[in-house]
Amino acid sequence: MSKFWSPIVSRLTPYTPGEQPKIANLVKLNTNENPYGPSPRAVEAIRREIGDSLRLYPNPDAEPLKIAIAKRHELQGITTREVFVGNGSDEVLAHAFQALLKHGAPILFPDITYSFYPTYAGLYEVDYKATPLADDFTIRADDYLGHGEAIGGIIFPNPNAPTGCLMPLAGIERILQGNPGRVVIVDEAYIDFGGETAIPLVARYPNLLVVQTLSKSRSLAGLRVGFAVGHADLIDALERVKNSFNSYPLDRPAIAGATAAIEDEAYFLRTCQAVITSREKLVAQLSELGFEVLPSAANFVFARHAQHDAAKLAAGLRADGIIVRHFSHARINQFLRITIGTDVACQTLVDALKKQL
Ligand code: PMP
Numbered sequence: 001m002s003k004f005w006s007p008i009v010s011r012l013t014p015y016t017p018g019e020q021p022k023i024a025n026l027v028k029l030n031t032n033e034n035p036y037g038p039s040p041r042a043v044e045a046i047r048r049e050i051g052d053s054l055r056l057y058p059n060p061d062a063e064p065l066k067i068a069i070a071k072r073h074e075l076q077g078i079t080t081r082e083v084f085v086g087n088g089s090d091e092v093l094a095h096a097f098q099a100l101l102k103h104g105a106p107i108l109f110p111d112i113t114y115s116f117y118p119t120y121a122g123l124y125e126v127d128y129k130a131t132p133l134a135d136d137f138t139i140r141a142d143d144y145l146g147h148g149e150a151i152g153g154i155i156f157p158n159p160n161a162p163t164g165c166l167m168p169l170a171g172i173e174r175i176l177q178g179n180p181g182r183v184v185i186v187d188e189a190y191i192d193f194g195g196e197t198a199i200p201l202v203a204r205y206p207n208l209l210v211v212q213t214l215s216k217s218r219s220l221a222g223l224r225v226g227f228a229v230g231h232a233d234l235i236d237a238l239e240r241v242k243n244s245f246n247s248y249p250l251d252r253p254a255i256a257g258a259t260a261a262i263e264d265e266a267y268f269l270r271t272c273q274a275v276i277t278s279r280e281k282l283v284a285q286l287s288e289l290g291f292e293v294l295p296s297a298a299n300f301v302f303a304r305h306a307q308h309d310a311a312k313l314a315a316g317l318r319a320d321g322i323i324v325r326h327f328s329h330a331r332i333n334q335f336l337r338i339t340i341g342t343d344v345a346c347q348t349l350v351d352a353l354k355k356q357l
Pocket residue numbers: 087088089090091114157161187189212213214215221224225226
């Protein structure tokens with residue numbers, strides 16, 4: 001590491017993204033992408049934006065997108081003042097951590113969760129405490145209650161990653177009620193595959209920030225668009241951070257494509273339902289093969305086999321041209337995280353597993 005930069009940089013533990021292999025004919029079930037592709041209306045809107053208009057800076061507030069998101073939640077009292085957008089939900093989350101910059105009290109998140117949280121905490125010098133998951137791998141709402149001033153904020157995905165386990169809205173509300181003095185960030189990257197969003201709670205809880213992405217249920221991982229919904233004061237602070245960083249978070253094609261994707265509700269509902277149906281089929285097949293599959297409300301499943309080592313299974317699948325995700329954390333290193341693909345892709349996976357068992 002160059003001595004010319006801050007010593008903090010050499011102590012960072014950067015996030016390692018899932019593998020994006022170059023070989024086209026691999027069955028890629030490792031990074032929770034949507035198998036169905038984005039709404040044709042989104043693709044068309046992106047195409048229209050690519051041309052002479054790229055000379056011009058984009059709308060600095062990504063206004064059309066904020067309007068589309070607010071409209072979708074207008075019955076819950078959401079206006080554009082309660083919406084923040086960013087370059088992927090990773091950037092939205094980064095801005096939230098920046099807004100907690102050098103916060104005196106540590107923030108709390110599960111010990112098994114999205115591994116970008118400790119990375120951001122390191123980058124923005126936010127202390128944190130990691131709370132173990134329950135024995136059944138769920139996040140226990142009670143673990144986030146009763147800390148008082150000892151904690152400075154809470155963040156967790158719902159459903160959690162990489163387990164796929166969902167916390168019911170009642171649990172989220174208990175956490176919000178028990179923590180009126182600190183921000184509670186609910187990362188809903190996978191909420192559209194069977195979970196219930198906490199956005200309706202925003203009107204009643206000024207400490208709630210709900211973060212969503214267009215990478216999964218809208219199949220736009222390559223476009224990099226995410227957003228947050230929360231009280232106007234929380235959003236205001238994020239805008240302040242954003243404008244101190246990059247006043248144009250989204251480019252013109254991203255604003256156009258994301259807006260069209262949000263507006264195409266019918267395509268969204270149809271493709272989410274297709275993923276859910278494939279997931280339930282895959283869960284049944286894996287269970288029949290002797291896997292224990294955690295209850296998933298996401299577009300992936302987390303499964304282990306009592307008689308077969310997960311790392312070996314993953315290597316065997318890889319040899320057959322199928323990539324799934326395996327984590328080395330001791331408590332979950334016997335699990336495979338498998339993204340829900342098309343029914344054909346899922347069947348290819350099941351057939352390959354059968355050969356190994
Ligand atoms: N949160 C969770 C829990 C995730 O798994 C992911 C995807 N890796 C993200 C946020 C970030 O998604 P994106 O930046 O593509 O919106």
